[in-house]
Amino acid sequence: MTSQPEVRPARARRPDPARLHTRGRWPPPDGPRVAIVGSRRPSPYGEAVAEQLAADLARAGVIVVSGLALGCDAAAHRGALVGGGVTIAVMGTGVDIVYPAAHFQLAEEILAAGGALVSQFADGTAPRRHNFPARNQTMAALSDAVVVVEAVQGSGALITAEAALDLHKEVMAVPGSIFSPLSVGTHALIRDGAGLVQNARDVLAALGVGREVLDDPLGAPSRLGFELPEGRDGMLVHLSDVLTVSAAELARKLHLPVAEVLGRLTSLELDGAVRRHGTGYVRALRRGKERA
Amino acid sequence: MLAAVDSCVLAGLEARRVEVQADSANGEAKFSLVGLAATSVKEARERVRSAIKNSGLDFPRRRLTVNLAPAEMRKEGSALDLAIAVAIALAEIGGRAPEHSAFLGELALDGAVRHVDGVLVAVRGLKKAGFRSVFVPATDASEAALVEGIEVIPCVHLAEVVAHVLGHTTIVPQPFTVATADSASDVLEHDLAEVHGQEEARRAIEVAAAGGHHILLSGPPGAGKTMLARCLPGILPPLEPGEAFEVAQLRSLLGDLVPGRPLDWTRPFRAPHHGVSMAGLIGGGSGFALPGEISRAHHGVLFLDELAEFQANALQALRQPLESGRVTITRSGGSVTYPARFTLVAATNPCPCGWSGDPVRACRCTPAVIDSYQRRLSGPLLDRIDLQVGVRRVPLAELASEPVGEASAAVRERVLAARARQLERQGCLNAQLKGRRLRHSAPLQPGSRRTLERWAEQKGLTARGFHRAWRVARTAADMEAEELIDDSHVFEALGYRLNDVAA
Numbered sequence: 001m002t003s004q005p006e007v008r009p010a011r012a013r014r015p016d017p018a019r020l021h022t023r024g025r026w027p028p029p030d031g032p033r034v035a036i037v038g039s040r041r042p043s044p045y046g047e048a049v050a051e052q053l054a055a056d057l058a059r060a061g062v063i064v065v066s067g068l069a070l071g072c073d074a075a076a077h078r079g080a081l082v083g084g085g086v087t088i089a090v091m092g093t094g095v096d097i098v099y100p101a102a103h104f105q106l107a108e109e110i111l112a113a114g115g116a117l118v119s120q121f122a123d124g125t126a127p128r129r130h131n132f133p134a135r136n137q138t139m140a141a142l143s144d145a146v147v148v149v150e151a152v153q154g155s156g157a158l159i160t161a162e163a164a165l166d167l168h169k170e171v172m173a174v175p176g177s178i179f180s181p182l183s184v185g186t187h188a189l190i191r192d193g194a195g196l197v198q199n200a201r202d203v204l205a206a207l208g209v210g211r212e213v214l215d216d217p218l219g220a221p222s223r224l225g226f227e228l229p230e231g232r233d234g235m236l237v238h239l240s241d242v243l244t245v246s247a248a249e250l251a252r253k254l255h256l257p258v259a260e261v262l263g264r265l266t267s268l269e270l271d272g273a274v275r276r277h278g279t280g281y282v283r284a285l286r287r288g289k290e291r292a
Numbered sequence: 293m294l295a296a297v298d299s300c301v302l303a304g305l306e307a308r309r310v311e312v313q314a315d316s317a318n319g320e321a322k323f324s325l326v327g328l329a330a331t332s333v334k335e336a337r338e339r340v341r342s343a344i345k346n347s348g349l350d351f352p353r354r355r356l357t358v359n360l361a362p363a364e365m366r367k368e369g370s371a372l373d374l375a376i377a378v379a380i381a382l383a384e385i386g387g388r389a390p391e392h393s394a395f396l397g398e399l400a401l402d403g404a405v406r407h408v409d410g411v412l413v414a415v416r417g418l419k420k421a422g423f424r425s426v427f428v429p430a431t432d433a434s435e436a437a438l439v440e441g442i443e444v445i446p447c448v449h450l451a452e453v454v455a456h457v458l459g460h461t462t463i464v465p466q467p468f469t470v471a472t473a474d475s476a477s478d479v480l481e482h483d484l485a486e487v488h489g490q491e492e493a494r495r496a497i498e499v500a501a502a503g504g505h506h507i508l509l510s511g512p513p514g515a516g517k518t519m520l521a522r523c524l525p526g527i528l529p530p531l532e533p534g535e536a537f538e539v540a541q542l543r544s545l546l547g548d549l550v551p552g553r554p555l556d557w558t559r560p561f562r563a564p565h566h567g568v569s570m571a572g573l574i575g576g577g578s579g580f581a582l583p584g585e586i587s588r589a590h591h592g593v594l595f596l597d598e599l600a601e602f603q604a605n606a607l608q609a610l611r612q613p614l615e616s617g618r619v620t621i622t623r624s625g626g627s628v629t630y631p632a633r634f635t636l637v638a639a640t641n642p643c644p645c646g647w648s649g650d651p652v653r654a655c656r657c658t659p660a661v662i663d664s665y666q667r668r669l670s671g672p673l674l675d676r677i678d679l680q681v682g683v684r685r686v687p688l689a690e691l692a693s694e695p696v697g698e699a700s701a702a703v704r705e706r707v708l709a710a711r712a713r714q715l716e717r718q719g720c721l722n723a724q725l726k727g728r729r730l731r732h733s734a735p736l737q738p739g740s741r742r743t744l745e746r747w748a749e750q751k752g753l754t755a756r757g758f759h760r761a762w763r764v765a766r767t768a769a770d771m772e773a774e775e776l777i778d779d780s781h782v783f784e785a786l787g788y789r790l791n792d793v794a795a
Contacts, residue, residue, distance in 0.1 A: 040659050041648075070659050100660070152654050181654035244649070246684050247787065248491035258491040259768065263783035270747055270783075278642065278649025279511065279682025279790075 020138075021123060023095045024116035028063055028086060032207045035065040035139050035164075036079075037157040038072025038149035039182055044275055044282045045242040046072055046150030046182060049174050051079035053147065056200035058085025060209075065090060065143045067135060068103055068117070072149050072157070077106055080115075087115040090142060092135035094125040118142070132156060137163040145170035145207055147197055151185030158185050161194070170206050172197045177242040235264055236273060236283060244280025295382035298394040299375035300418055301367045302410045303580050304628025305541060307417020309394075311361045312372065314379035319355030325376075327360030330368040330579075339370075339399045340377045347403035347451035352384045366625060368579055370398035371408040374427065374447065381454045389457060393425040394418050396432075403450035407431045412544035412554065415439045425465075427453060433466040435544055435554035438537065440468055471533045471555055482522040485699035489686040493520050496681040496788055498703050501527045502710035503767030504721030506614065506636040506676060508599070510790055511683030512646045512653075517639040520683070521595045524637060525559040526700040527707050528593075535591045538631060542583050542590060560592030562634075566601040573606045574619050580628050581621035586613050589634035599638040600668045607673050610636075614676045638677065640669060650685065675756045678723060678764050679788040710770040722767045730759060734766035740782045747786055761785040 020026075036054050038046055054064045054076040064080035066073040068089035080087035087110055093099045095117045098107045107117060120138050121131060136156055140146055140163035148171070151157040161171045172195035176183030190196055195206050238253055239245055247265055251258040265281050268274045275284045294315045300307040325337050344351045358376055360367055374397035382389060396414055397405040411432035416439050418426055425443035428436045433446035444466040447453045455461040484494060493509060497520055500507040509517040531539060536555045543549045543556075550556070564573060564585040571577065575584035586594055596602060613619040617633035642648040643662040648655040657665070674680075714721050718733040725733055736744065744765075748758050764785035769777045 041655075041662075179652065181652070184654075246492060246682070248489060248493075248684070251491055258495045259784050260780070262492065262495070262787035263780045266783040266787040267779070270743070270750065270786075279684055280649075 020118050020120060021095050022116055022118045024111040025086075025114050026116045026118065028088060028116060029114075031061050031063050031086075032145075032209055033063045033065050033088070033143045034203055034207070035143035035146045035160060036072065036076035036149060037066060037136075037139065037146065037151075037160050038076075039151055039155060039157065040069050040071040040073070042071045042075070042150045043176075043180060043182055043242055043244075044277050044284075045176065046174075047075045048241075050075035050149045051082070053149070053174070053197070053200055053203070054079025054085075054087075055083035057203060058083030058087070060200060060204055061085070062204070062207075062209075063088060065139055067092070067132075067139060068098070068107065070100060070102075074103060074106060076149075077110055081109055081113050084113075086113065088142065089115070089117045090135055090139040091117055091119040092121070092132040093119065093127050094121050094123040095119045096123045097126065099127040133159050136160040140164035140167055140169060143169060145172060145203065147203060148173045148186050148189060148194070150174070150176055150180075150182040152181050153184050153188070155185050158189070161189055170195065172203060172206060174198075177240075179243055235261070235268060239274060239281060239283045241283050244277045244282050246280045250281075293383045293386050295379050295387070295389070297375045297379040297382065297389045298423070299372050299396060300394060300414050300421075301365075301369065301371065302413055302417075302545070303626060304630065305413055305545070306628075307414045307421070308365060309418075309421055310365075310367060310372065310375075312375040312379045313359045313361060314356065314376070314383040315359075316352035316354045316356045316380075316383045321353050321355065323356045323358075325358045325360070327358075327363045328366050329360055330366060332369055333360070333367050333372055336370065336373050336376055336399075339373055339401060340380065342401040343373075343377055343399040343403040343450050344381060346401060347449065347454070349381050349451070349454060350384055352380065356380065356383075366579070369408065370406075371396050371410075371414070373397060373399040374405060374450070374453065377450055378427075378453060378457060381450075382457070385454075385458070387458050390425065392423050393427065394423050395427045395453075397427070397429040397447055399450060405429045405447040405449060405453070407547070409547040410545045411436050412438060412549070413541050415442060415444070416541070418442065431551050434469055434552050435540065435549050437466045437469040438471070438540065438554055469554065471536065480526040480700055482519065482526060483700045484523045484527065484697055484703055486695060487516060487519060487523065487697055488691050488693075488695045489697075490516055490520065490683060491697075493517075493681050493683045494697060496679050497524055498527065498707060499764065499767055499771065499788070500524065500635060500637070500679055501703075501707045502771050503678075503714070503764065504635060504711075504723035505678035505764060505767065506638070506723070507679040507681065508638045508640065508674070508677045508790070509681055509683050510640050510642050512641065512650050512685055515683040515685045517683050518595075518597060521563075521593070521597075521637040521639060522561065523700060524593050524635065525561045527704045528559050528635075529704070529708050529711065530557040531559060531591055539591055542587050542630065545583060546588070548588075560589050560634075561595065562586075562589040562592070563595040563597060566596070566598045568602070568606060570603065570606040570609050573602075574609045574613065574632075575621045575628075575630055577623065579623060579625035581623045581630075583630045584619075586610070586619060586632040586634060587630040590631050592634055594634040594636050596636065596638045599640040600665055604668065611672055611676065614673075636677065642666075642682075649682070675754070675760075678760045680790045681788055682790060706771060709773070710767065713770050713773065714767075722763050722770065725763055725766070726759075730762060730766075734762060734777060736762065736765075736777055736782075737779075740765070740777050740779050743779050743782050744786075747782075757789075761789075764788060 050072040058080040064087045066076040136159040146164040173186040173189040174197045247262040251261040375395040412435040415436040419442040427445045430446035436444045613632040620629045643657040647653045765781040768781040
């Protein structure tokens, strides 16, 4: 997906690398850089995808760039760490301020793994709403490709994608469920010509570094990564990876008392086969961590 | 001449005897009222003077002194009017009030005896203090007659009362109100049969009713949280006579009783708006505190819709009553304790806009906003709510069809059976089991204990959370008439919790 070589909007200027404030190893080691961005409140599916994709890319030697935000960003950083790779967090605050504060530990781990925290803002800059769109553009500028994992309409991840277009970078998106509001942004990108990402190989191919052969595609729920207890898998086929199903809906489908369904779901949850999300349940996807 | 008549003032649910002494003596015509009377009592002078004159009696044209003893106790309210008037009339005429009798009532200027609040509480207190007969406003006679063993004389007019006291005429005493359950309350305003879908929340409401557990419903606007909450009283057993009496006492204090029908057998349902102040919620006022919403909900249901919107201090103040079933409030007049054993039904949106977690509609709130919204709910209050359930919107197509759920009557049968089992085993509902009693009355099978412990380890359950699930598991077992708690009960209990709202 390329844009017309028109006048570049001012906001898409490549930030002056000399003016970047950094912590950790900078400049980073050589290698392709891929930004993985997405909703701060992804579905379990989106979070699993971000983590898995980052892990696979990291294993293939890609440097994963993201924004240290909640949700997809954090999952991407975590995945890269799990995959033993280097990851760069592009921040909307000064590099001495970790925002959200809950990611202090994650930031430390990124640094410990040879990654970096970078920011165009001076030390001591507190989180300001208007700084984050600018950060998103910097993220695009620092990456060779941007992969969007789950984004509602108007999401900040789409700003990153747009900035990447303006800079003639590759923009790709991960498809999701057509029923989920979190897929609206990503599907719009795909409709407009963004590359469709089903696994890390798709990203590597787009970067022209597809030599590494990855053993399997992303997120195939056929292999669940745990042993199913006897006689309870009847529930699982009615659960989705993306959309949550409530105990009541499941009870209706299976013609079972809701108390029993609730109990069995909780029991599956204890075994790691399903996860609670909001008021419903989803099938637990294998995460990067469990595969490593 | 000197005359003395008894009455009482209320301090919470306690009646304090007041002796009204009237003396008319030679001297300048003057009426003084002494004995630490508050403004509302001082005004009695004007009412009493007119009432006596308009009853065809003579008001002393001499120096008149009325003393309210004991003098160091502050007196409030208009209930002393009747006693003051009778004392003055007797002082002028030279009669004596009957032994062991007391007078309660406000006077109108024409001598009519008007309603006062708290007659039931006063009469119960007077009976305890050894009084044998009590004169009360006729409108309040039916509530006064709920107290057995004291003669209740309904008063319509001051002239009539004085004539009765002097023995000229006789007022027929009010017969004792026999406490029998009426069948009128069998028709439910809110029936579970009207609830569409919501099987999970229905079941949770049933568990709450069966074990006396507090419950939190979380879900988007229009999901039916209010409807579910309003169905709860209908699946609870009717009030026991003793409970109905306690409820009537609190209503009497607040002047909320229906005249002629003092006992109500349906469980109270109170739904204060989230703007309610702390005083309004737990009780308050000057002098002695009056009961608040939590006491009005005694033996019934307190429904707090939009829990996160309530003032933080009001919610904090709920903790003691949730724990102990009563509340003690101190005001300038002294401390009073009111009973407040209610089932709490709280409802909340998952986030300020209400759509977080909805499978179809996108939520507009930022994670930080959601976090701070839910933080308002977390902590000590949530720790005391055994059941936490997510409620989902019912698809429109389903709303149009005929609901297929069970009716409240059928659910109530099961609730009654489960409650009976608990009362027989341990003398209280499962929700009240704590510590040693929980271990003793609800022993866990080795297998189910392991399950609970595994969960606690994996999910980082707090000790409170552990006990919460344990209690609910006991109720789940009781609902199946099982003596032992097995794995399925523990798993069901663990299912009633919300991930997003801290565990």
